[in-house]
Amino acid sequence: MEIAIGVVVGAILAIAGFILGRSSGRSVGLSEGPLAGSPETDDHAALEDRSSSRESELNTVLVEAIGRVSAFLKTNVRKPLIEAGEAAGADELRERIEHALGALSDIDFFLEEPSMSRSGQSLVSLVENVAQEFSGDQDVRLRMQLASSPVRAVVSGPVMMDVLYLILHNASRFGGDSTIDIAVQAIDGRSLILVRDHGPGFSDEALQRAFDPFYSTSAEGLGLGLPHARSLIEQMGGQIELRNVSDGGAEVEVSFPSS
Structure with a gap:
């Protein structure tokens, strides 16, 4: 107690x-x-x-x-x-x-205040490690499209894995489907990780408030997953964006300057 x-x-x-x-x-x-x-x-x-x-x-x-x-x-x-x-x-x-x-x-x-000791990391390797852990914890199927060429960024490996786990957990909980797509790619000097579910997508209110601490459409959730992920990503010099996909589902994009 x-x-x-x-x-x-x-x-x-x-x-x-x-x-x-x-x-x-x-x-x-x-x-x-x-x-x-x-x-x-x-x-x-x-x-x-x-x-x-x-x-x-x-x-x-x-x-x-x-x-x-x-x-x-x-x-x-x-x-x-x-x-x-x-x-x-x-x-x-x-x-x-x-x-x-x-x-x-x-x-x-x-x-907790995690250590932000950063170094050049392979985002493909980080995604593979988190995907293996998440699949063991959750009853969900992960479909991965990983770039064959190196996709790297200067991040904290452990913190980045926490961020990815939070995003995958959010997609699993609200996606309404047992499949999550993950893509890792490098475009125009930036290293990207895309996480997409196949549920109803974000409501207009959720798109506006998803990063507000303690906002959640679930009565049982804390509403801290995405706000915490955003804070950690920005501390590492990255960006996170939310959007709905035209043919259904929600997508989270995390990007960093390529290293």
């Missing part, structure tokens, strides 16, 4: 720090407003209204984030443990405990 409380408190503090940090400094200089009747009065009032609106927005986002974490813990930690009946055997109890601990580890994963 102490571990769970610690992880939750850490998550909430991280949420608050992230949200409030983005708005820091916006109200600097507003405490001493212009003299009444001066030409700057209207501008000052407008800035105060904007600041108030921003604070309201931040509060709304923070409440949403706390609610998302609470729902995740209720579904993935509290429920599996409570539903273990008195007749549950050792194997069932072990499975339920491992599920609950896994959920706490998921939250802890998003709070």
Whole structure:
């Protein structure tokens, strides 16, 4: 229980720090407003209204984030443990405990600050390694189109593998199909990884909010996978784009300058 409380408190503090940090400094200089009747009065009032609106927005986002974490813990930690009946055997109890601990580890994963030590890496090799791991964990078929010539970028290998796993997990969960396509190619001086599912694609709202922390169309999800992936990719000097494919499905494109 102490571990769970610690992880939750850490998550909430991280949420608050992230949200409030983005708005820091916006109200600097507003405490001493212009003299009444001066030409700057209207501008000052407008800035105060904007600041108030921003604070309201931040509060709304923070409440949403706390609610998302609470729902995740209720579904993935509290429920599996409570539903273990008195007749549950050792194997069932072990499975339920491992599920609950896994959920706490998921939250802890998003709070970690990974090492960003970068070097030239083969994206083909990284994709192959992650595909093998993901296929062993998930009941999904991966179809890969890998370039025969080298496709390289300066990235952190372990971090890039985490990013790819998050993207594949998102495609598997929301793709509505048991097949995911992965392509690795080099175009116009950039190294690309394309991940495509064969589901309904992104809704208009999802395309706008997919990178918002704690946004998810699933009641049980944390909504941190794609935002976390984007943050890590950008820290490594890359870009991530989302789109719907004309003949169905959603596609995620990750790109880096070729090395």
